[in-house]
Amino acid sequence: MVSLDKIAHLAAECRFDSSGPAQGAALMGIDGAGVDAEKLRSLGEGTRHDVCASTYSPREKPLPGICHAFTQDGRCVSLFKTLYTNHCTHQCSYCINAIGCSRKTKAFSYTPEELARITHSLYRSNYIEGLFLSSGAGRDEDRITEKMIETARLLREKFAFKGYIHLKVLPGSSQAHIQEAALLADRLSINLEAASSTHMNEICSTKDYDNDILQRQRYIQQILKEGGRSPSVLPAGQTTQLIVGAAGESDEEIFQRVIHEYREIGVKRAYYSAFSPQPGTPLEKKAAQPLWREHRLYQMDWLYRIYRFRTEEISHAFNEDGFLSNADPKMAIAREFxxxxxxxxxxxxxxxxxxxxxxxxxxxxxxxxxxxxxxxxxxxxxxxxxxxxxxxxxxxxxxxxxxxxxxxxx
Ligand code: SF4
Structure with a gap:
């Protein structure tokens, strides 16, 4: 794995480009000044809760920088994973980029040109096979979405980038922007974060679950339907992600939502991220969720999607309060069925x-x-x-x- 430190080091020394330090600096940075390593690190670390690995992976610390993901044909690819900006006016109580966080880090943003060049340089040097681009919403999600789209457009059109692009759709983005993004990306995703609008209200007062999130998922679904499964329209489909345990939801509530996502929205994959408290956020004193909870949800997901277990079988893995135990859910279901x-x-x-x-x-x-x-x-x-x-x-x-x-x- 290439760490953010290494990317920052390469950026500082302009070694992404084989065209030599002077030309490399001009290619890499703004006005030839080179890429700010602190920015690279901050925006990379800002994605630590965005999951792109397709299964639970035990971890002591999140590993921002280059992540691994699986394409629709099962190939494992390395992606440059970053925020476009860590500036955000939402009030998600678990997030260090939220407006209410008392220990906010310095705000950074890329320009589309700068981010496209970094990505292209990493790609050309065989460090990555694609880009996973998320972002804070800035002051205006449509403006930041335009910048993210511009980054993808520069990559595709100016740099003839053939790699994989996964773009996060920001809550509340316009339908027109989502359509534009779909023409450039391999995959679009919007994070559900919570299992229902009630749970969302517990952890974020500024996002409307039905309108800002579910409605945007339906826009992507419509694009995929209209594309008639054409391999050129979002070939890796849409995905989503939930934070496990931030809003006090049970595993069963999470899983019911996920089943709805698979059946009604047609998401390709749901990802789970165990809540861990961040200093300075309103939830900093809330207990971290054990990673095994995330792991057991991935096992349930596997049983549902790959083994095609029926919902009545799945439901037997939960206890009467709707939680999984730290044991193989398939074993519990086998004993019952x-x-x-x-x-x-x-x-x-x-x-x-x-x-x-x-x-x-x-x-x-x-x-x-x-x-x-x-x-x-x-x-x-x-x-x-x-x-x-x-x-x-x-x-x-x-x-x-x-x-x-x-x-x-x-
Ligand atoms: S929308 Fe919420 S989770 Fe995303 S960056 Fe803004 S505050 Fe953080």
Whole structure:
């Protein structure tokens, strides 16, 4: 991973460009002055809660700078991840860029030309394959959106940039701006942040959940519909992100919202970011949410999207207060829904996928292998990469079963 420090160092020394320090400085900075390393660092660190990795990743500290994301074809790409500006007039009570934050950092902004050049230089030097551009709203979200669009336009038209561009849509951006952005970006996203308008009101008094966020999602959805799935219209679709635990919402409330997003809005992915308090914000004394909560939500997301678990199955993973425990939700669902051991020699794909320890790849491997020979033992399964220790209690192989589950004891 290339850290922000390294990018700042490269920027300060103008080593992004192979055209030499003097020319490099002119290319990199404003009026030939070079890029301000403090700005680069501040605007990079300002994105620490914007998630672009597609799964939970354990972390001691957020890692701003270059992040990794997955494209629609499953390829892992490195992205330059930054804010356009850290100036914002919204009052999100968890955010260090919010107007009410008592320890606000110095305000910085790029110019479109400057940011396009940095991105292009990083791209040309093979440090990145794309740009993940978010921003504070400045004094006016439409003005900042115009600058973000201009950055993307310069990249595409002036620098013939063929890399990936993910643009964050600012809450309340106009429909016309969203349409323009969609012509330049691979992916658009707008952060939901909260599970409902009631929860949003708990953490932000300046955003209208239905109008500023949900309505903008529908604009993107409409663009995708009108594009008729053309590969040139937002090929990576739209995504969203929620902060976990800032507004006191339960996991079930979060997940109900996410299911709605997948079904009704057509988002490609939802991302989860465990709340962590920031000094100087109104929520600085609120307890940080454990990272395992984020991790378990990603597992639930996987069960819903990839394993195609039904909502009534999913709902069994939550306790009566609507929270997940720090345990594999698939195991809890299997205990509730599997009414007899599964025979890998006869089970359907959905039945195999409901066994803990068996994922989509191993389920397909079982189905392919059993066409030529029966699966006769745990060792057979182990050789196929199945987590036999987890799977065995739920299996029956050629009449033999190994269950220690009380529910299936004779
Ligand atoms: S809109 Fe809210 S979360 Fe985004 S930068 Fe502004 S204050 Fe921070």
């Amino acid at each position: 599997l009414d007899r051991p599964v025979d890998p020699n006869t089970a359907t794909l959905p039945e195999l996928l409901r066994v803990p320890g068996i994922g989509p790849k191993s389920a397909r491997r079982i189905m392919a292998i059993r066409k030529s020979r029966p699966i006769g033992s745990k060792a057979d399964l182990s050789a196929m990469g199945i987590a036999v220790k987890r799977a065995a209690p739920f299996l029956k192989i050629n009449g033999w079963r190994d269950t220690t589950l009380e529910m299936w004891q004779p």
